[in-house]
Amino acid sequence: SPSLTATLIDVTNDVILSTDGNTAYITNNSGLEIVDISNPASPSLIATCETTNARGVTLSADGNTAYVADYGSGLRIIDISNLNSPTITGTISTPYVARQVAVSADGNTAFVAANHAGLRIIDISDPASPANLSNYNTPGYSWDVKLSIDNKTALVADATSFHIINISDLSSP
Secondary structure, X not given: OOOOOOOOOOOEEEEEEOOOOOEEEEEEOOEEEEEEOOOOOOOEEEXXXXXXXXXXXXXXXXXXXXXXXXXXXXXXXXXXXXXXXOEEEEEEOOOOOEOEEEEOOOOOEXXXXXXXXXXXXXXXXXOOOOEEXXXXXXXXXXXXXXXXXXXXXXXXXXXXXXXXXXXXXXXXX
């Protein structure tokens, strides 16, 4: 099977597909890579967006924004409406390191698994100015987060345990 080795790939951390399945968004220790996979026999690099150390990625519902958990730099919000020219539009630091990110269905809230700092809840309604809303400190190292279909529960994979967190009140998870 074909594989793509792009110039920035050193350690691949995460991958997510566009809704049409033709584009892959890959995080690695150098940033976000956007790859055309419409022809699986010949994938091609479209563009890169350099960040500090991209770990996790998710996309907005409309596919125009990538949210990247950027390890020691927190959350990066990247405009990918022009695939050839991704642009960082917002950044917010998180305590410790950001490992993974999930975004609410309405696109207004990001949930970041932030290692020792647990789950960080961030208002992203203004991508240029994200703001911390609250947090839920898990006992170990929060590595991954997913949201329930109704967006009222966050599922957090912690190095020592699994947490089901009620997030219906964002100010008090």
